[in-house]
Amino acid sequence: MNFTRWSARLPGTQRRTAALRAARRSAGPAPSATSADGRPREEGRPDAAPGAPDAADAGAAERTPGAERTPGPEQTPDAEREPAAGRASKAGREVPAARAEAAPDAPADGRDVPRSLDALSVHELLGQVPAPFVIVRGPEHRVAYVNDAYAAAFGVRSCGGPAREVLPELVELGLLPLMDQVLRSAKPRTVKARRTGHGDRVGYYTFTCAPIDLGPRAQRPDGRRRPGRGRDSRANERGVLVFAAEVTDQVESTERLRASEARQRAAAVTLQRSLLPQELEQPDDLRVAATYQPGGEDAAVGGDWYDVITLGAGRTALVIGDVMGRGVRAAAVMGQLRTAVRAYARLDLPPHEVLQLLDGLAAEIDSSQIATCVYAVHDPSEGRLSYASAGHLPILVREADGTVHRAEEPTGPPLGTGGWLHTSGSVPFGEGGTAVLYTDGLVERRDADIDEGVAALERAFAGSSGPPEIICDRLQRAMGITADHDDDLAILVFQHPARTGGDAELFRNAALELLGGTEAAPRARAFASGVLTSWRFPRELHDLGVLAASELVANSLQHGTPPMRLRLRRTDRRLIVEVTDGDDHLPRRRRAEPADESGRGIAIVATIASSWGTRRTPGGGKAVWCEFALPTGPPATGRA
Secondary structure, eight states, rough: OOOOOEEESSOHHHHHHHHHHHHHHOOSSSOOOOTTTBBBTTTTOOOOOTTTOOHHHHHHHHHTOOOOOOOOOTTTTGGGGOOHHHHHHHHSSSOOOOSOOOOOOOOTTTTOOOOOOOGHHHHHHHHHSSOOOOEEETTTTTEEEEHHHHHHHHHOSSSBBBBHHHOHHHTTTTTTTHHHHHHOOOOOEEEEEEEEEETTTEEHHHHHHEEEEEEEBBTTTSSSSSOOGGGGSEEEEEEEEEEEEEEEEHHHHHHHHHHHHHHHHHHHHHHHHHSOOSOOOOSSSSSSEEEEEOOTTSSSOOEEEEEEEEETEEEEEEEEEEEEEESSSHHHHHHHHHHHHHHHHHHOOOHHHHHHHHHHHHHHHHHTTEEEEEEEEEEETTTTEEEEESSOEEEEOOOOTSSSEEEOSBBBBOOOOOOOOOOOOOEEEEEEEEEEOGGGGGGGGGGBHHHHHHHHHHHHHTTTSSHHHHHHHHHHHHOOTTTSSSOOOOEEEEEEEOOOHHHHSSSSEEEEEEEESTHHHHHHHHHHHHHHHTTTTHHHHHHHHHHHHHHHHHHHHHHHSSEEEEEEEEEEEEEEEEESSSSOOOOOOOOOOOOOOSSHHHHEEEHHHEEEEEEOTTTTSSEOOOOOOOOOSSSOOOOO
């Protein structure tokens, strides 16, 4: 029998088996998988003749002293014969004994067979875990095992002692009470991103405490198990596995991201505040106050804005808007819209025409951005507030008797949508009235409808009194606005105070209907002279006012149509002269040639007045006005 081939099935001879199989593959196909008598045969084992002894018996005979046997040529194929010297040398080698269990076949490429998972010890498995962890047992949390990664991160720790003494880092982090909870509830617990370390190695770790079963409880010397209490009275001893995952890189990355976001937010807030009015214009007839509050630290800056624009002739434009979105982009769009509003306001257009122009501009600036806006104009001579809204929240108006109502209609879609013709509306706003414009950050809440917020603001506004600055603060407190509010907001409050006593003498109005033809001009001059005299204006200002009234009336009589009207108005800071007529053609200043007989009236008015302007009136027609600044100091004595 060929002991070389027989021993290839024994452990320890894999290399010879691999070499034999490689030679067979190179020689040709493998022999049939069944023996001559129909029984299955093992690969690499020749068929045995009938009645031949089993290979194991032959191996036993070979191991018997003096029973050396040489295989004959009929038992060994020609391809597997070896030189006599080789057979003699192999015969002298010791054949290892067969194990009781069958050995697994070795891989064909000669690699070593890996050890099975069951063959590895617990220490070998735990020692290969790269993350730090420690195992404690019992209610005292005595340290049972500390792996190398834990020792490298927190220092070498000895086993056997309680965690309170052996693991000071866990005591510092307050994990011992957590470990008690895990041991009692048998549920894992986690604390995230705690800063700790050993020596110069300091970092952030997330600790997870998980309950584990440590097997049978330790026995006393007399053989009895140590008693336990409560849940620990079971046969198996329980412990806690404290697993530490280093998250230093994640924490530092998060801190860098937060710092970057804070810088971007600071830049956006700076840009936002720089684009808002640094100081509100204070009209003669209104008291105005506004406030802007960005969202909390976790909220990005939005596009809320407001503005107050004096239009001339005592009229004032009040604007508030909100650009949808967050960040620098929204603030930049807001700045462009605010600049455009001021430019369009100088044209002294009706509110709906200003919004119509803004709608087209918003689509050109950024088609993906939309904005809401309210544009209102206050005219003290008429005692009304005209306005137009582009998808914005309603204006709240409180009358002198305390009644609050909403100016809701008309309204249109937000700016930037296009294809909509905006319209204007108006509400009474006389002396003693107060109004508030606001953005959605003041009234919108995630858990309530926005109409409920507007109703709450309406109730708060009804109970708020005092100057506009005080009302702004009271409305914020009433609506629960704090420093960490999740949205930015803007509030604009304006009042038309009632004038009494000496203040009433500083705000006067006078008007004259211009009837007839050219004979109305001398009546207008006489009327202006008498009114300005009664108001005790200085002589120079008196003469300038009469001259301006005469030129404006002459221009209206020559180029306008009835009805015509002259209106004089004074405030504590200026004199206003205004003439209205039924023609909607706006005059403009031009240079008159020496031979021209007309065209000099507007040029004269523009030269002597502080400012002048024109506008179309709501009912059709136009108004031409001019202003004169009053001198400072005590009023001068009137003309004799």
